[in-house]
Amino acid sequence: MTRAVLTLNAGSSSLKVALFSETGDMPLATGMADRIGPDGVLKLKDGAGKPIRSAGDVTSHAGAIAAAIAGFRSYWPDLDLLAIGHRVVHGGADRTVPAPVDEALLAALEALAPFAPLHQPHNLAGIRAAMLAFPGVPQVACFDTAFHRSQPFVNDTFALPRALYDEGVRRYGFHGLSYDFIAGTLAKTWPALAKGRVVVAHLGNGASMCGLENGRSMTSTMGFSALDGLPMGTRCGSVDAGVLLYLMDGGLTRREFKWFMAGEPPGHQIMGNDYYGRNERILKPDGSQCTAEDVLGWYQITRTYYQRYKKPVMHTETNVFDADAAPNWLWKQWINVLQMRDDGVPVLGFTWYSLIDQIDWDTGLTQ
Numbered sequence: 001m002t003r004a005v006l007t008l009n010a011g012s013s014s015l016k017v018a019l020f021s022e023t024g025d026m027p028l029a030t031g032m033a034d035r036i037g038p039d040g041v042l043k044l045k046d047g048a049g050k051p052i053r054s055a056g057d058v059t060s061h062a063g064a065i066a067a068a069i070a071g072f073r074s075y076w077p078d079l080d081l082l083a084i085g086h087r088v089v090h091g092g093a094d095r096t097v098p099a100p101v102d103e104a105l106l107a108a109l110e111a112l113a114p115f116a117p118l119h120q121p122h123n124l125a126g127i128r129a130a131m132l133a134f135p136g137v138p139q140v141a142c143f144d145t146a147f148h149r150s151q152p153f154v155n156d157t158f159a160l161p162r163a164l165y166d167e168g169v170r171r172y173g174f175h176g177l178s179y180d181f182i183a184g185t186l187a188k189t190w191p192a193l194a195k196g197r198v199v200v201a202h203l204g205n206g207a208s209m210c211g212l213e214n215g216r217s218m219t220s221t222m223g224f225s226a227l228d229g230l231p232m233g234t235r236c237g238s239v240d241a242g243v244l245l246y247l248m249d250g251g252l253t254r255r256e257f258k259w260f261m262a263g264e265p266p267g268h269q270i271m272g273n274d275y276y277g278r279n280e281r282i283l284k285p286d287g288s289q290c291t292a293e294d295v296l297g298w299y300q301i302t303r304t305y306y307q308r309y310k311k312p313v314m315h316t317e318t319n320v321f322d323a324d325a326a327p328n329w330l331w332k333q334w335i336n337v338l339q340m341r342d343d344g345v346p347v348l349g350f351t352w353y354s355l356i357d358q359i360d361w362d363t364g365l366t367q
Contacts (some may be wrong), residue, residue: 002076004028008065009087010126011119013037015064017044019072022082029072033064040064044071062129069133083138084130087177089119089226091143093168098146101127101139109141115168116226147180148173150216158224173210173220175202183215207232227261236261 002021009016015033020026029052031044040058045051052075056067073079085098090112099105106124113120130139151173157165179200187194198212207230211219221229221238231237239261247257340347 001078001080002028003080003082004072004076005083005085006069006081007085007087008126008130010061010122010129015061015068015126017065017068029075031068031071033058033068036061036064042067042071044068046075060129061126062132065126065129066133081134081137083140084134085140085142086123086127086130087144088123088127088141089144089174090116090172091141091145093149093170093172095143096146096149098140098142101131101141105141115172115224118226142177144174144176145172147176147183148210148217148220151218151220155219169224171220171223172225173208173217174222174226175206175208175210175220176217178202179210179212179217183212186212187215206235 005020005022007018007020013034013036015036017031017033018027019029021028027047029044029046031042031052031054033040033042035041037059040063042054042056042058042064043051044054052071054067054071056070057063058067069081086101088109090109091099092108092112106127109120109124113124127139127141130137148171151171156171158169158171160169179202182200182202183194186198194212195214197218200210200212202208202210206226208220208222209230210217210221223229227235227237229237244257
């Protein structure tokens, strides 16, 4: 009997899956459903990187989940699914640990959707799809905000009326599952340093930084929403409120404002392009420098954060590519690390955090 736990990370049009045995830390299998809908594609592979044949309906999240499980069961006919774990971006102000899913919890999480409209609805749709597909299997929600509930009040609040804080307008912080993973890795690798203060950089299409003390979150660049903090792939990050008032006085509508902050339509991203993709093209393995856009480079941002807090930095990555692309990606990020060190930033280490495909990363790092 292959007793296993399934983990799901549901996005707007994607679904990342991983299957873990009840006793191991490395996945038995991983997969991703992309472009969920009429053109949906599902790819699965086992822990050694061997493709797993899959077929089925990928026009919905429920169909993609069922197709993934069908593929896993064709590979392990004796598969016994013990539980399903879900990434949920927003858990609110009081949830500090994962929670079993029931209708009361789903109602509470749905009420938080206005705080995380880009992520929460898709996370909850994934949970409901899994509940529909596997009604007898326990479901557990794991919250990105939970790790940051240890932040002191002074780092948890804005300089606004207390009534707004009580209403929920506070600094929640995000990427908590990544930071929790890194804090655990740091404690195993550098236990003495882990007991002190460390700044962690979570740099991907969505980016943030977190100040840790004894493995607990003390401050984060992301606050009330995932739009705050560092410039990202398409999100502009922190913006002076005066800029927003100026744009609103000029007739900026709510819809346009959302576009402006998230960089959704072409031409509205940082400096008129997808900076994330641009950065990929101009940071080459030979170490050649960026031009105008370099002012927003990750190593520049990290240096600024270090100069503010004067703490060591651990650099991490979240992006997932196949084994052929991983070496180039890791090398490009190593260039970022070297630039940080050249600027006098003490870098503790370089790790990576993948919700879907650890095998490809191991292959890439070895190469």
